[in-house]
Amino acid sequence: MPNTKVGMYDVDDSSAKDISSFPYLNPNEFSVACSAFLPRLHQSQLQAKLIYNESKIIVGIELVTWKVCDRAEITTVAHILLSPVYLLPTLYFTCTSTNDNGEYHPITLVSEVYEATSMTENIKSMMKAPSMLQFSSSGTISQCQHPLHDTVCFYVHPCHTGDVMSTINEDPEADSIGLDSYLAIWIGIVGGAVGITLKG
Template sequence: MSHRDEYRQWPFLTDEEFTLACAFFDRRYIRAELGPSRKMLKINCHQTATTGGSYIEVLRLLTPPTDDDELALALSRLGGIVDHGAVTSVDIDIDMSNEENDQEVLRPDPKQEVPPGYSLYAHQPYVTYEIHLHPTYRLPTLWFTLNDLPMGDPAFDLDSVYRYLVLDEYKSQLRSIGVTGGISAAPHPLNDLPAFFIHPCQTKEAMEDLDCTLDEYLMVWLGLVGGCVGLWVPPEMAKSKAAI
């Protein structure tokens, strides 16, 4: 049985369809019997204040402490960092048509002063992933930033990304083109700060031969694009009921 009739134009998503997909994904995380997996990452569904549009945020510690109590404290404070610094009242348009300027984005302007960040849990490296609907491609796009890396490891640097997130089997693929278009850089869709993303230019080809319900859409999509930068959905989420 085909589920494509649920969508206005498979595999593309309208704003309403993406909002529902985010809600289903969040519900799967809440209801899943994750056990130890819930200690490793946190998933939240957010809305922007200006448009009401939804997006998914995933927080993962890069080097989890071995002690359970220390791990719980790290994740608790990690959530505090993101909530404290989250920008939900700003919504900007991103021009991704000029991809040849990606390398320019990777070189920070030395004249631009960036205020120092404040961390409630210093020296605990973590990665923030976000899933936003691309305004042009009408497909989910995976954004990510590295945070609180050890001194000497710049967070906004491709070498750091490959060192901390990309497994060896994906490196040559991502450095060329790959199934999902490789790693690009651009202003973050909410706060306009430099960030990395998996370009969605070839996501259509990866998704169009598949078939899934709307409540499974982000699970299937992440299975295609997430692993190359270290994001795997716990299998328990696939077993949980996502009905809202």
């Protein structure tokens, strides 16, 4: 069976679906999941690229989305990174607004993020799983220091992600979640909060 090269890791294709401690990912598994997810993002016509560290190992994915909101264009730059604490993918992002005059305005308040991304409505429609109902529209997004750039950004807190992924994986009618599908399912749970959705 051929091996897949992901950064400095060699991953046997026969084990590409296996996750050693589901729903938690180790850095190697996360790198493989990112590599497997990138083509799906491109199929959805999302601008996306892999993020590498100084050792040329995949450490995440960068996504850029645009949306027109009240005569302003909202640009969201999102990074999917592995939380070293939760061992789960975490969505870090920044939003900027550009008005009709070309004036650029970074969005710095959580309340502005909710408005710009329509998060309140998205949360109402997307939080179907029982454990996701523990989220509140005021507690899902927080500010933090970006783990790679050491700048202030927003992030979708991963504290309930493991429970939700486990609930989905236990569904007898659903396919087992592997590294090849992990991030596609995860983005369906988390990405909608900030307007990132997959097509098809």
